[in-house]
Amino acid sequence: MKPNQNKKYSLPVLLYHRIVNKNSVVGNHKIYVWEKDFEKQLLFLKDSGYETITFFDLQQNPKMDLTKKVIITFDDGYEDNYRLLFPLLKKYNFKAVIYLVTHLNFNAWGVREGEPRVEMMTDVQKKEMSDYGIEMGGHTRSHVDLSRLEEAEMINEIRGCREDVERITNKKVISFAYPFGGINDDVKKITREGGYTYAVSTNTGPKEFGVDNFQIRRIEVTPKTTLRSFKNKVSGFYFYPSFIKSFFTGKQTK
Numbered sequence: 001m002k003p004n005q006n007k008k009y010s011l012p013v014l015l016y017h018r019i020v021n022k023n024s025v026v027g028n029h030k031i032y033v034w035e036k037d038f039e040k041q042l043l044f045l046k047d048s049g050y051e052t053i054t055f056f057d058l059q060q061n062p063k064m065d066l067t068k069k070v071i072i073t074f075d076d077g078y079e080d081n082y083r084l085l086f087p088l089l090k091k092y093n094f095k096a097v098i099y100l101v102t103h104l105n106f107n108a109w110g111v112r113e114g115e116p117r118v119e120m121m122t123d124v125q126k127k128e129m130s131d132y133g134i135e136m137g138g139h140t141r142s143h144v145d146l147s148r149l150e151e152a153e154m155i156n157e158i159r160g161c162r163e164d165v166e167r168i169t170n171k172k173v174i175s176f177a178y179p180f181g182g183i184n185d186d187v188k189k190i191t192r193e194g195g196y197t198y199a200v201s202t203n204t205g206p207k208e209f210g211v212d213n214f215q216i217r218r219i220e221v222t223p224k225t226t227l228r229s230f231k232n233k234v235s236g237f238y239f240y241p242s243f244i245k246s247f248f249t250g251k252q253t254k
Ligand SMILES: [Zn+2]
Pocket: 075, 076, 139, 143, 179, 180
């Protein structure tokens, strides 16, 4: 898409969960992308001169030019992130941000809804990826909808998770992802007070990056995302669809 006067560029923050390469591990929740599709997406970014950045990078250089930049995020911390994502990131010299659930070693909340059981990465794997330059962030201790919790439980899930991840990576943890996109003003306040500098949501929050650092909107990439659609998602103008697209879908975002 070509930028025009009325559209404001916004740093794209992508949301992924799992990378898979065989049918048997795929569930009903469309929270995976195929390894070969993901590699095509990385190739497109590389060929187009994109640079992947993390929240650490942004914090160190808040005035950086955000054009041709993208933040790739992965929620939950699945073992395929180590096995399939990590080699591809190394191959293309890219970075990502991974949001970890620290008191579960598999997707217990998904299994309750009939999803296949998927193991999480081990602490040793998390540390190795962190040392490489992949940012590890918090995603609560037990993957709960924070907007339903009492304050003391919220603090335990948010601040406690930060302390867990810092213990694993031996680095300061600055960013957080709200499970299920469960957000309200109390949740945001406790996240800020819990020692984080940035927090990402799913598909809520201002369309423009930088307006609310505690409700940063992400763009989800799913198994249905075509390469053409991916290009749109990383364009920086995704939230301003073309006339044709808005004519057919009748809405601004998916
Ligand atoms: Zn999650």
